[in-house]
Amino acid sequence: xxxxxxxxxxxxxxxxxxxxxxxxxxxxxxxxxxxxxxxxxxxxxxxxxxxxxxxxxxxxxxxxxxxxxxxxxxxxxxxxxxxxxxxxxxxxxxxxxxxxxxxxxxxxxxxxxxxxxxxxxxxxxxxxxxxxxxxxxxxxxxxxxxxxxxxxxxxxxxxxxxxxxxxxxxxxxxxxxxxxxxxxxxxxxxxxxxxxxxxxxxxxxxxxxxxxxxxxxxxxxxxxxxxxxxxxxxxxxxxxxxxxxxxxxxxxxxxxxxxxxxxxxxxxxxxxxxxxxxxxxxxxxxxxxxxxxxxxxxxxxxxxxxxxxxxxxxxxxxxxxxxxxxxxxxxxxxxxxxxxxxxxxxxxxxxxxxxxxxxxxxxxxxxxxxxxxxxxxxx
Numbered sequence: 001x002x003x004x005x006x007x008x009x010x011x012x013x014x015x016x017x018x019x020x021x022x023x024x025x026x027x028x029x030x031x032x033x034x035x036x037x038x039x040x041x042x043x044x045x046x047x048x049x050x051x052x053x054x055x056x057x058x059x060x061x062x063x064x065x066x067x068x069x070x071x072x073x074x075x076x077x078x079x080x081x082x083x084x085x086x087x088x089x090x091x092x093x094x095x096x097x098x099x100x101x102x103x104x105x106x107x108x109x110x111x112x113x114x115x116x117x118x119x120x121x122x123x124x125x126x127x128x129x130x131x132x133x134x135x136x137x138x139x140x141x142x143x144x145x146x147x148x149x150x151x152x153x154x155x156x157x158x159x160x161x162x163x164x165x166x167x168x169x170x171x172x173x174x175x176x177x178x179x180x181x182x183x184x185x186x187x188x189x190x191x192x193x194x195x196x197x198x199x200x201x202x203x204x205x206x207x208x209x210x211x212x213x214x215x216x217x218x219x220x221x222x223x224x225x226x227x228x229x230x231x232x233x234x235x236x237x238x239x240x241x242x243x244x245x246x247x248x249x250x251x252x253x254x255x256x257x258x259x260x261x262x263x264x265x266x267x268x269x270x271x272x273x274x275x276x277x278x279x280x281x282x283x284x285x286x287x288x289x290x291x292x293x294x295x296x297x298x299x300x301x302x303x304x305x306x307x308x309x310x311x312x313x314x315x316x317x318x319x320x321x322x323x324x325x326x327x328x329x330x331x332x333x334x335x336x337x338x339x340x341x342x343x344x345x346x347x348x349x350x351x352x353x354x355x356x357x358x359x360x361x362x363x364x365x366x367x368x369x370x371x372x373x374x375x376x377x378x379x
Contacts, residue, residue: 027260030250031168037243051165055224058158061139067181077106087122113187188220277305302351315342329358
């Protein structure tokens with residue numbers, strides 16, 4: 001029966017129109033966002049700030065925190081977590097953890113990412129913060145840090161609870177933040193695997209995001225479902241070096257969720273392209289200075305300068321740099337703006353930063369340097 005349903009889904013996706021006009025763009029979700037990840041630009045949105053339950057999409061905030069802890073070396077993938085009774089007793093989606101069972105952070109994270117396991121989510125929350133309540137508080141602090149106005153977390157699992165809410169817009173922003181941690185795609189792109197593989201309790205993990213197999217380029221990100229939230233997803237795919245993201249909330253079925261996701265992804269990939277202008281890894285300007293700790297100040301973009309174009313658009317691109325007064329500078333300090341114009345109209349502005357510390361030398365050091373330059377014949 002499952003094979004028949006899968007075949008129907010694949011066929012329904014294949015017959016979706018390849019090209020659609022903007023006025024024909026629609027979906028059956030309660031709320032939605034279609035976004036280009038390379039530029040952060042929203043291509044399409046519907047009721048994007050209306051508050052809804054978001055089911056297991058909640059777990060993306062937990063995933064961000066776990067990855068931050070790994071990157072900060074506060075925890076390791078090989079750390080062994082002892083499962084509490086509280087975690088083992090969690091209902092809903094699970095990997096059937098037992099009280100006092102020991103499992104690595106790596107395997108628990110696979111359980112959260114692939115199977116949306118509530119028991120694994122609680123085990124990780126308790127391991128990092130000591131309790132679900134403390135982890136929920138940290139997730140809400142993350143939401144505030146990301147300036148999310150529609151999001152309130154009440155637990156780490158996304159199970160229906162009064163007062164919990166988010167929006168399609170906020171979930172898109174959480175998804176963007178999660179995608180900054182490149183390791184997530186290693187997990188979210190896995191379609192199947194095993195836990196406890198060499199034991200009698202071998203457990204087969206299958207990714208809840210079936211588009212990983214159905215839609216070329218899909219490598220994440222998270223699905224969710226509860227009675228109140230309906231069927232939700234944040235799905236991302238990459239083609240020809242460009243990454244798109246679709247958020248759908250409140251779909252009536254897995255089938256409608258997948259069809260809408262593919263419909264919107266098809267529209268994005270077939271109608272938009274990204275023009276890469278300047279990478280943040282290379283300085284956009286070098287300024288010669290005197291009487292400072294360095295002879296040149298290197299100015300960088302805070303993020304890559306990319307512009308999203310419709311395929312039908314043609315434009316002449318110009319850039320302009322506007323710098324603040326150069327004084328003592330610390331690492332990552334904003335020093336100006338980088339403006340991008342298309343056909344004479346402002347299209348984008350990006351903060352300019354320095355990646356090193358620059359400061360004015362004291363008079364005694366200036367005199368010393370001048371004497372050394374005279375002796376060495378540099379002046």
